[in-house]
Amino acid sequence: xxxxxxxxxxxxxxxxxxxxxxGCIPSFxxxxxxxxxxxxxxxxxxxxxxxxxxxxxxxxxxxxxxxRDAMIExxxxxxxxxxxxxxxxxxxxxxxxxxxxDKDSGLFxxxxxxxxxxxxxxxxxxxxxxxxxxxxxxxxxxxxxxIYFEDEDNSNDPLxxxxxxxxxxxxxxxxxxxxxxxxxxIRLQGEGETVFLDL
Amino acid sequence: xxxxPDLGPLIPRQRPMHPVPYDPEYKTSVPRxxxxxxxxxxxxxxxxxxxxFGHALIGPxxxxxxxxxxxxxxxAIGERILMHGRVLDENARPVPHTLLEIWQANAGGRYRHVKxxxxxxxxxxxxxxxxxxxxxxxxxxxxxxxxGAYPWPNRANDWRPMHxxxxxxxxxxxxxxxxxxxxxxxxxxxxxxIAATIKARSQLDRxxxxxxxxxxxxxxxxxxxxxxxxxxxxxxxxxxxLEGM
Ligand SMILES: [Fe+2]
Numbered sequence: 187x188x189x190x191x192x193x194x195x196x197x198x199x200x201x202x203x204x205x206x207x208x209g210c211i212p213s214f215x216x217x218x219x220x221x222x223x224x225x226x227x228x229x230x231x232x233x234x235x236x237x238x239x240x241x242x243x244x245x246x247x248x249x250x251x252x253x254r255d256a257m258i259e260x261x262x263x264x265x266x267x268x269x270x271x272x273x274x275x276x277x278x279x280x281x282x283x284x285x286x287x288d289k290d291s292g293l294f295x296x297x298x299x300x301x302x303x304x305x306x307x308x309x310x311x312x313x314x315x316x317x318x319x320x321x322x323x324x325x326x327x328x329x330x331x332x333i334y335f336e337d338e339d340n341s342n343d344p345l346x347x348x349x350x351x352x353x354x355x356x357x358x359x360x361x362x363x364x365x366x367x368x369x370x371x372i373r374l375q376g377e378g379e380t381v382f383l384d385l
Numbered sequence: 386x387x388x389x390p391d392l393g394p395l396i397p398r399q400r401p402m403h404p405v406p407y408d409p410e411y412k413t414s415v416p417r418x419x420x421x422x423x424x425x426x427x428x429x430x431x432x433x434x435x436x437x438f439g440h441a442l443i444g445p446x447x448x449x450x451x452x453x454x455x456x457x458x459x460x461a462i463g464e465r466i467l468m469h470g471r472v473l474d475e476n477a478r479p480v481p482h483t484l485l486e487i488w489q490a491n492a493g494g495r496y497r498h499v500k501x502x503x504x505x506x507x508x509x510x511x512x513x514x515x516x517x518x519x520x521x522x523x524x525x526x527x528x529x530x531x532x533g534a535y536p537w538p539n540r541a542n543d544w545r546p547m548h549x550x551x552x553x554x555x556x557x558x559x560x561x562x563x564x565x566x567x568x569x570x571x572x573x574x575x576x577x578x579i580a581a582t583i584k585a586r587s588q589l590d591r592x593x594x595x596x597x598x599x600x601x602x603x604x605x606x607x608x609x610x611x612x613x614x615x616x617x618x619x620x621x622x623x624x625x626x627l628e629g630m
Pocket of ligand 1: 490550
């Protein structure tokens, strides 16, 4: 025998199921009035500094079908790369947003401020990105990924550099479709499967 | 950002302690599970920071599902229960002031959701969602009713055991977790393909809340205890500390 480790094991995940909206965004789910408003309606207040952008996309399953019941959370820093809580962070940027696929089209929209680059622990910089966490019926543990931007310099990003199959890097890069407009699809499985993260 | 003394990276997730992403017995997981391995890397500030929510967010009835949707002032129908527990991290330290959200079916097994058209009736006084923040010791509690089991389209005759869905934030976006609480003694747990996506039996047991008579209130409600462990951060005096973290 050896000494026991003073460490606990993480509680296991379970799927968020089809009714995650009731718990997380009840007004969206048709239960107005339980809370004054849904949590994470917007990651920014009106006066946020920086470029306001809109990212549109869908969460697509292995058959090519856009999920109608996915819920996504995003987390990001302000335009200068500072997360909420940092003493100099932009007070108009909470950085957190919750949004769901439209029940008819499957499309989601994230309106936010373009994030700044963030330092990495080893001293280098990470290219500007938004972290995503995706849950839905049939997803047994929430999926993490990131949105990078095609009009930023992604060449020295330490995470993108670790993707061995270079064509897969493209799955993490939002495509510019207009001034301040981007497209970012999340493919759960199959051709063009998104790179999901374990950080 | 954090009120923790340790500023190390998140302890890597032990994936075998979690459900498998792909399980043909849970049919919807088949087209929705990635086939490629995850890209593993040490956490960065993007995962180590996370949203914080203040006590101003929480209304006085937010953790009381018996009363928070009571349209005509009548309490929700069902067996009254207290759900309580602690949120800890892997280093066994409490996670204070973190947001928990729960959602559940009513006593008949029906959700108040447009897509749920099960035969069981809606309870006009039950919405089915609640939220609270843990206190400084990581403790939380909800007053609710025991949810009913319900059938769902999967294999020909699958039923969900009684369960409450729980969402927890922690202090880092990389700690984010959604899980489900089951009830001690429910024979449907053994038959549930969603519960069975967790292959480590000892891990499934951790989702089964024991009856806790010490917290039951005579002539009022029963109690069930449900503790939650979130990822911890590596503790070392040798970590490079990032400015502003
Ligand atoms: Fe459920």
